[in-house]
Every structure is written in C-alpha cells, then in structure tokens.
Amino acid sequence: MKELFAATLILALLLGCSALAVTVFADRALFVSPPDAVAEGFVREVVTRRWDRARAYLASPDSMPRTKLEALRSRLGSADNVDARIITRNDSRAIVEVRAGSRVLRVGVVWEGGWRVEEVYATPVYGGIAGWVALKL
Amino acid sequence: MELWRIAVRAAIAYAYLLALTRASGKSTISQATPFDFVVSLILGDLIDDALWAEVPLAKFGVAAASIVFCDLVVKLAAFRWPAFRRLVSGDPRLVLRDGIEDRGQLRREQLNEADLEHLLHEKGIDREQWSDVHLGMLELDHELSVILTPGAKPATRAMKEQLR
Numbered sequence: 267m268k269e270l271f272a273a274t275l276i277l278a279l280l281l282g283c284s285a286l287a288v289t290v291f292a293d294r295a296l297f298v299s300p301p302d303a304v305a306e307g308f309v310r311e312v313v314t315r316r317w318d319r320a321r322a323y324l325a326s327p328d329s330m331p332r333t334k335l336e337a338l339r340s341r342l343g344s345a346d347n348v349d350a351r352i353i354t355r356n357d358s359r360a361i362v363e364v365r366a367g368s369r370v371l372r373v374g375v376v377w378e379g380g381w382r383v384e385e386v387y388a389t390p391v392y393g394g395i396a397g398w399v400a401l402k403l
Numbered sequence: 404m405e406l407w408r409i410a411v412r413a414a415i416a417y418a419y420l421l422a423l424t425r426a427s428g429k430s431t432i433s434q435a436t437p438f439d440f441v442v443s444l445i446l447g448d449l450i451d452d453a454l455w456a457e458v459p460l461a462k463f464g465v466a467a468a469s470i471v472f473c474d475l476v477v478k479l480a481a482f483r484w485p486a487f488r489r490l491v492s493g494d495p496r497l498v499l500r501d502g503i504e505d506r507g508q509l510r511r512e513q514l515n516e517a518d519l520e521h522l523l524h525e526k527g528i529d530r531e532q533w534s535d536v537h538l539g540m541l542e543l544d545h546e547l548s549v550i551l552t553p554g555a556k557p558a559t560r561a562m563k564e565q566l567r
Contacts, residue, residue, distance in 0.1 A: 267479070269426060269428045269479075270472065270475055270476070270479075272426035272427075273426045273427055273468060273475065274468075276419065276422045276423055276426055276468070277465065277468040280415075280419055280464040281464060284459065295405075296411060296460075297459060297460045297461065298459045299458065299459055300404060300408070300456055302404060303404065307457060380459065
C-alpha cells in the first residue's frame with residue numbers, strides 16, 4: 267500500500283508542476299504540446315483519413331465537418347513526410363507552416379488551455395514580420 | 404521544435420519514470436518476469452510520445468502512472484492471495500528430475516531440449532552430468548534453479564566459463 271501512495275504522490279507532483287507551469291509561468295511549449303506539434307499531428311491524422319482523431323485537434327470540431335476534412339485530404343494527397351515549423355507565435359495564437367510531402371499549408375492554432383487548430387488557410391496568409399505584426403494587433 | 408525543449412522534456416520524463424519505478428519497489432532486472440518486460444515496453448512507448456511533444460507531459464504522466472498502478476495492484480494482490488499469484492504468474496515448473504527431463508513441463512514453457520541444455524550449461528552442468536541433478540526447477544523469471552544429488556560436486560566458475 268505504501269508503494270501505491272508513493273506512486274500517487276509522484277503523479278500528483280508532476281500534475282502540480284504541469285499546472286503551475288501553464289497557469290503561473292505561462293508555459294506554452296514544454297509541459298504542453300507546442301503549436302507545431304499540434305498542427306503536425308492534425309495534418310497527420312487528416313492525411314491518414316482518421317477524421318475523428320483529426321477533429322480532436324480542432325478548437326471547434328463542428329467548424330470542420332468530414333466533407334471539409336476530406337477536401338483537405340484530397341488537396342494534400344497521401345504524404346508520408348509531415349513536418350511543421352512555427353511562422354509566428356504569441357501566448358494565445360500561432361501560425362504554423364506544415365509540409366506534407368510536396369504540399370505546404372498554413373494552420374492557425376489558438377490557445378485554449380492547450381493548443382488547438384482554429385483554421386487551415388487555403389494559401390499562406392501570414393509570415394515573418396507581417397505575421398508578427400498581425401498577431402500583435 | 405527547439406532542441407533544448409526536447410532535452411528538458413526528456414530529463415523530466417526520465418526523472419518521473421525513475422521516481423515511479425523506485426516508488427513501486429520494482430524488483431531487480433534479474434528477477435523480472437516476462438510481463439515486467441511487457442510493462443517496460445509499454446512505458447518505453449509512452450515516453451516516445453512525451454519526448455516529441457505529441458502529448459502533454461501531464462497526459463504522459465497519467466498514462467505511465469496508470470500502468471504502474473495496475474502493475475502494483477496485481478503484484479500486491481498476488482502477494483496477498485497465492486491463488487491469484489498462480490493465476491497471473493503461474494508456478495515454477497519442475498523440468499528435470501534425477502537427470503530426466505519432463506517433456507510435458509518443457510512443452511508448457513515452450514522450451515525444447517536444446518534450451519534446457521543451454522540453461523544447464525549456464526549452471527556449469529554438461530550433458531553427461533545431468534544425472535547429478537536431483538531437481539531442476541524453472542523459476543517464474545525463467546531462471547533454472549538446480550539442486551544436485553548428494554555427493555555431486557557443484558560447478559566452479561572456470562567450468563561454467565568453459566561450457567559457455
């Protein structure tokens with residue numbers, strides 16, 4: 267029984283540190299999945315046609331019905347290599363560029379207690395200094 | 404993803420798993436059962452997701468702790484109730500008696516005669532010396548325990564090395 271108590275205590279410590287990091291120290295990328303990992307995960311799920319799992323990444327799952335996800339999948343094709351990098355970011359929003367094979371798309375990610383995909387842009391909309399300015403405004 | 408974040412995440416996950424393993428009072432690797440190996444594989448897979456930030460560290464923590472909790476509960480129950488222990492871990496099997504192997508028991512453990520020979524070699528016992536073995540017991544960790552017949556000489560370290 268002593269072991270169960272000790273293991274619970276260690277779990278509580280990790281959860282406490284996580285909560286503290288996010289709420290007090292505004293951690294957005296260490297204890298939580300960073301925006302690029304979230305956008306990359308979302309695109310991976312779309313590419314592999316796992317619609318329900320893809321929807322779990324969305325800020326509002328109803329905003330992207332299956333038909334929209336299927337359209338995105340047909341745009342991306344069957345890419346094996348998915349890679350993401352952050353274009354611009356602040357504490358509440360980020361724009362991530364995701365490469366899926368030879369295709370590139372930009373994903374808007376928003377902080378809602380964890381990073382969530384808000385929008386997939388048809389064409390690149392923000393970038394570099396312009397993106398930084400847009401986010402600051 | 405920044406390299407330093409990967410390093411810090413790896414260090415946190417490492418420290419967390421180390422603390423969990425110590426707290427759960429894990430037996431040594433040499434005492435590990437095949438299922439302990441499965442648990443280690445599951446934890447290894449979980450840490451992979453945490454390192455690449457595919458899941459938040461809190462989710463990794465909960466998943467890893469749940470596996471360790473389940474393992475602990477099963478081990479505590481097995482300690483308390485011998486019938487439950489037999490159900491989850493099985494029993495040690497007598498595979499060799501007075502130099503004669505029990506083929507039925509070997510089959511149940513999915514061992515063949517060559518495997519038994521290998522296990523006995525590790526104890527420094529050659530094929531010709533099987534008759535010196537009074538009891539050969541395959542323990543739960545798949546180690547072979549050997550009780551020699553009275554008068555038989557136990558193998559020296561040099562003899563074991565020679566057989567390997």
